[in-house]
């Protein structure tokens with residue numbers, strides 16, 4: 001038996017139409033290197049409402065390299081992946097989507113680079129098939145904005161599809177922040193990282209589990225986790241309106257001294273509405289950060305397992 005273990009983490013939310021095929025293709029890839037590496041396939045059922053869990057349990061009963069982590073409800077993609085990472089024991093851990101948009105066959109290339117000494121090998125999307133223009137446009141805007149505002153170097157057009165050495169995973173397991181942007185955290189960790197280009201395939205079946213609402217939350221989490229630029233913009237807006245206000249005051253005093261009375265209703269309305277709007281906007285930005293501080297201080301666990309006690313294998317993650 002080879003001693004090196006590879007863990008594959010697969011988050012699944014309502015993926016009944018694809019999950020069997022995903023297992024089949026992943027297992028085939030892992031079998032093709034089984035003389036060199038043992039493997040564990042860790043499926044995280046993120047509170048699916050369809051047959052995903054039943055299918056996973058059936059697969060698990062016939063394959064002893066398969067583990068199923070069951071979350072008590074839908075916690076979201078990034079948390080599901082974090083749970084999978086917590087349960088992984090591999091010398092290298094691979095993150096891959098369940099919908100076969102990330103080709104499992106690329107894992108062989110990942111491992112090849114890893115053997116050559118890279119600690120993180122991530123996949124860079126050269127093209128994206130079968131996605132709406134809206135998804136492509138918002139994704140492109142998101143990555144461009146992110147690049148501008150974050151302090152660390154997060155590679156463009158990169159999802160979570162990647163391989164990480166166990167020393168990177170060891171650090172990740174210690175990062176307990178609640179609003180997680182995993183690819184950002186992995187960049188933050190450092191070590192030797194490299195990207196490989198690929199053409200992102202279409203979803204094998206089913207539809208995206210990332211509606212607009214989740215995409216917006218994901219983007220705000222990404223930016224606020226790694227950047228204070230929104231707060232700086234808020235400060236800048238405040239300062240510039242104060243400067244304009246200063247001139248307004250000077251102007252009013254001069255008019256008063258010259259005894260010129262003006263009917264001031266329109267100008268007052270404009271100033272009040274403008275300042276009011278600006279203040280609320282700035283408060284909103286500050287609120288996003290305060291909400292996140294509040295989330296951190298409550299110190300709730302990142303996720304809850306469905307069968308916390310009975311699980312046949314234990315998480316390396318420990319609640320504090």
Ligand code: UDP
Pocket residue numbers: 010011012013014015046074075076077080096097098099101207208209210
């Ligand atoms: N996913 C999840 N929880 C969620 C949403 C998505 O575990 O709340 C999983 C989903 O099953 C898939 C991966 O995250 O394996 C990526 O989701 P999806 O393919 O729907 O996103 P897209 O590729 O459209 O951005």
Ligand code: MG
Pocket residue numbers: 097099101203208
């Ligand atoms: Mg997808």
